[in-house]
Amino acid sequence: AQKVTQAQTEISVVEKEDVTLDCVYETRDTTYYLFWYKQPPSGELVFLIRRNSFDEQNEISGRYSWNFQKSTSSFNFTITASQVVDSAVYFCALSEVTTGNQFYFGTGTSLTVIP
Amino acid sequence: NAGVTQTPKFRILKIGQSMTLQCTQDMNHNYMYWYRQDPGMGLKLIYYSVGAGITDKGEVPNGYNVSRSTTEDFPLRLELAAPSQTSVYFCASSYLATGSYGYTFGSGTRLTVV
Numbered sequence: 270a271q272k273v274t275q276a277q278t279e280i281s282v283v284e285k286e287d288v289t290l291d292c293v294y295e296t297r298d299t300t301y302y303l304f305w306y307k308q309p310p311s312g313e314l315v316f317l318i319r320r321n322s323f324d325e326q327n328e329i330s331g332r333y334s335w336n337f338q339k340s341t342s343s344f345n346f347t348i349t350a351s352q353v354v355d356s357a358v359y360f361c362a363l364s365e366v367t368t369g370n371q372f373y374f375g376t377g378t379s380l381t382v383i384p
Numbered sequence: 385n386a387g388v389t390q391t392p393k394f395r396i397l398k399i400g401q402s403m404t405l406q407c408t409q410d411m412n413h414n415y416m417y418w419y420r421q422d423p424g425m426g427l428k429l430i431y432y433s434v435g436a437g438i439t440d441k442g443e444v445p446n447g448y449n450v451s452r453s454t455t456e457d458f459p460l461r462l463e464l465a466a467p468s469q470t471s472v473y474f475c476a477s478s479y480l481a482t483g484s485y486g487y488t489f490g491s492g493t494r495l496t497v498v
Contacts, residue, residue, distance in 0.1 A: 273426070278424075312491065312492050313489065313491045313492065314487075316486045319486050371417070371429040371443070376424065376425050376426045377425075
């Protein structure tokens with residue numbers, strides 16, 4: 270079973286629009302960590318954010334914000350006023366305490382921001 | 385600040401050939417990992433190491449071998465390349481187990497087996 274599901278395969282938005290990338294996870298652990306990574310066209314993986322399962326406070330970093338809801342097992346990522354430089358593949362990942370030595374990655378959402 | 389360095393960046397192998405993907409980190413991280421990323425997919429763990437001399441299998445270890453003789457280096461060996469191993473390979477490291485921190489990834493090695 271897929272532990273991390275990113276149902277949106279591809280999204281296209283026009284520059285300055287807001288966009289939300291969905292992430293749903295599955296775990297039986299009470300302690301776990303969630304991550305978002307960005308993979309621009311150049312191919313490297315860039316760390317964006319880490320949340321632990323005990324902290325459901327939403328977080329905002331500039332144009333980026335994250336909404337963590339344990340009740341729905343979701344960790345969604347919103348980009349406000351999107352820019353062309355936001356075009357990338359975005360991966361959500363889960364790390365469980367019981368299997369702490371690996372991430373479970375979603376299949377990624379490819380975001381294209383059209384100028 | 386080199387971080388995690390992978391070589392080569394690109395490689396084309398013929399079926400049955402062998403090669404080693406190199407990975408070096410200069411952050412004194414204990415934990416190192418090898419992932420593969422197939423087109424349109426997320427990353428899957430091949431092997432990982434929690435310290436020098438200690439390695440263990442991940443989700444997709446078949447067809448690969450690793451060693452960890454030093455803290456800095458974690459090479460990935462393909463003994464008999466197969467087309468199914470065409471993928472992008474990422475090495476990563478972390479100071480502690482991933483539960484506490486995210487990874488630092490290398491820039492990837494794009495491997496094509498023909």
